[in-house]
Amino acid sequence: MAGADQRKLSFPFPDTSGSELPSEFARLREEQPVARVVLPTGDEAWLVTRYADVRGVLTNPLFSRAAAEAPGAPRIGHSGPGPHTILGMDPPDHTRLRRLVAQAFTARRVEELRPWIEKIANSLLFAVNVAPRPVDLIATYTLALPLKVIFELLGVDYEDRDKLHAWAEVIFSLNAHSAEAVAKARGDLNEYLRTMIDARRRKPTDDLVSALIAARDEGDKLSEDELVDFVLILLTVGHMSTANNLTSAIFSLLRHPDQLARLYENPELVPDAVEELLRYNPFTLTGTQLRVAVADVEVGGVQVHAGDAVVAALGAANHDPSVFADAGTLDLARDPNPHVAFGYGAHHCLGAQLARAEMQIGISALIRRLPNTLRLAVPEDWLTWRLGLTARSLASLPVVW
Amino acid sequence: MTGGWRLELDRAACRNAGVCVGIAGAYFELDADGRSRPRAELVSPDDAVVDAAFACPMEAISVLDTRTGRVVAPGSLHQT
Ligand code: HEM
Ligand code: SF4
Numbered sequence: 224m225a226g227a228d229q230r231k232l233s234f235p236f237p238d239t240s241g242s243e244l245p246s247e248f249a250r251l252r253e254e255q256p257v258a259r260v261v262l263p264t265g266d267e268a269w270l271v272t273r274y275a276d277v278r279g280v281l282t283n284p285l286f287s288r289a290a291a292e293a294p295g296a297p298r299i300g301h302s303g304p305g306p307h308t309i310l311g312m313d314p315p316d317h318t319r320l321r322r323l324v325a326q327a328f329t330a331r332r333v334e335e336l337r338p339w340i341e342k343i344a345n346s347l348l349f350a351v352n353v354a355p356r357p358v359d360l361i362a363t364y365t366l367a368l369p370l371k372v373i374f375e376l377l378g379v380d381y382e383d384r385d386k387l388h389a390w391a392e393v394i395f396s397l398n399a400h401s402a403e404a405v406a407k408a409r410g411d412l413n414e415y416l417r418t419m420i421d422a423r424r425r426k427p428t429d430d431l432v433s434a435l436i437a438a439r440d441e442g443d444k445l446s447e448d449e450l451v452d453f454v455l456i457l458l459t460v461g462h463m464s465t466a467n468n469l470t471s472a473i474f475s476l477l478r479h480p481d482q483l484a485r486l487y488e489n490p491e492l493v494p495d496a497v498e499e500l501l502r503y504n505p506f507t508l509t510g511t512q513l514r515v516a517v518a519d520v521e522v523g524g525v526q527v528h529a530g531d532a533v534v535a536a537l538g539a540a541n542h543d544p545s546v547f548a549d550a551g552t553l554d555l556a557r558d559p560n561p562h563v564a565f566g567y568g569a570h571h572c573l574g575a576q577l578a579r580a581e582m583q584i585g586i587s588a589l590i591r592r593l594p595n596t597l598r599l600a601v602p603e604d605w606l607t608w609r610l611g612l613t614a615r616s617l618a619s620l621p622v623v624w
Numbered sequence: 625m626t627g628g629w630r631l632e633l634d635r636a637a638c639r640n641a642g643v644c645v646g647i648a649g650a651y652f653e654l655d656a657d658g659r660s661r662p663r664a665e666l667v668s669p670d671d672a673v674v675d676a677a678f679a680c681p682m683e684a685i686s687v688l689d690t691r692t693g694r695v696v697a698p699g700s701l702h703q704t
Contacts, residue, residue, distance in 0.1 A: 284649065314648075328681065568645060569679075
């Protein structure tokens with residue numbers, strides 16, 4: 224087709240129904256590691272696909288998240304985290320906010336939460352076990368577990384989960400909803416949180432929201448908008464990323480029966496398996512939010528100009544054969560495994576240790592409580608997918624055993 | 625000698641998230657095996673260093689005041 228070569232690549236790549244990482248990532252990593260792409264909004268960006276370049280971009284202060292939230296900046300969809308959030312700022316503003324809650328998410332703190340997370344997982348699986356089959360593991364387990372965990376850490380009423388999750392889906396969807404629908408969902412969620420924060424002010428409790436309110440009211444460490452948006456980000460990102468990754472991980476295991484069998488036989492492999500499932504996850508679209516260059520800067524031999532947007536493709540980096548031998552193979556015992564599924568640098572996932580614990584416990588409990596005949600209830604191509612801002616995710620995961 | 629603070633990094637605890645390098649790249653760098661290390665052990669007081677220490681998910685970074693011995697930011701090497 225004449226002219227097709229001249230056309231810039233559309234990104235995310237159009238093939239978004241398969242169960243493999245789109246092949247374009249491997250081709251670009253080889254041939255054009257910093258490639259010009261057109262985003263769904265019509266804005267353009269540089270797509271960075273090599274591991275070393277991805278880490279380089281994510282630790283370089285010249286690539287700014289604040290600049291990417293500024294009016295007029297290139298955008299990937301109708302929404303983003305927003306300029307008042309930890310994910311929409313650069314150090315030192317970013318760090319001021321991150322410090323307020325970092326202690327609640329350290330490896331040490333998360334260790335203490337494990338027995339409690341295990342209890343939640345076990346009680347959910349009790350219901351899964353007695354439910355009529357096929358069972359949708361998302362509704363009953365992979366979404367319910369992270370929802371319960373983050374709602375309780377924040378002190379948000381679990382009764383409101385359906386409404387809150389639905390708003391989050393709209394806010395973090397790539398292109399399924401209009402700009403107006405996204406703005407309305409964000410407005411509704413904001414109002415819900417403002418009401419909740421007001422109530423909590425009058426009657427403080429022992430949770431993260433009350434701790435953030437105290438940081439605002441007593442320490443003047445953050446503004447009211449920052450407070451509301453912080454809770455919004457923790458609540459939404461805090462359950463959606465984990466739910467998507469836990470679902471994708473279980474789906475990948477079901478697609479690799481040899482690896483699933485290996486796990487049933489060697490449950491002590493679970494921690495390594497989780498790292499590998501995070502690395503392997505073929506459903507990562509971008510992995511991170513856009514960065515915008517605040518000065519001219521070179522990446523992988525390409526001159527990026529001030530104002531240009533950059534996408535650091537975590538999925539492509541995690542499948543870079545110069546770092547991961549047989550990168551396309553799911554090897555649950557892979558070691559070392561320096562994947563970047565949680566990002567890298569200043570914005571490296573705040574919830575990474577918590578997410579790791581949830582995924583480890585989620586998978587351990589699953590193989591302990593469901594028999595090894597566990598399998599998909601329908602052919603793979605019957606499954607439906609949703610496109611989010613950074614990843615795509617299954618709409619349901621029907622299983623039988 | 626630049627006086628003031630001493631940086632200590634528990635390399636066994638470091639999980640290579642690059643947070644410290646992203647927040648305070650003037651003070652931390654990644655070595656060949658991908659772990660972080662302080663560029664210099666002794667530094668002048670700077671909030672960015674404390675920010676990095678408090679943001680480290682593994683609590684691998686400690687900041688000590690060289691004169692008083694006070695722990696400015698407690699990492700895993702200095703927790704009781
Ligand atoms: C498996 C699950 C998860 C994955 C794969 C994941 C992945 C990521 C990634 C890639 C980033 C960096 C984004 C960027 O640089 O643009 C990030 C940031 C973040 N994540 Fe997660 N995440 C997960 C779970 C969680 C959980 C459970 C929480 C709840 C606390 C959370 C809260 C955050 C926050 C607040 C940020 C922003 C940090 C900052 O800007 O300093 N995430 N996550
Ligand atoms: S922030 Fe902590 S875990 Fe991450 S690289 Fe620095 S020292 Fe290591």
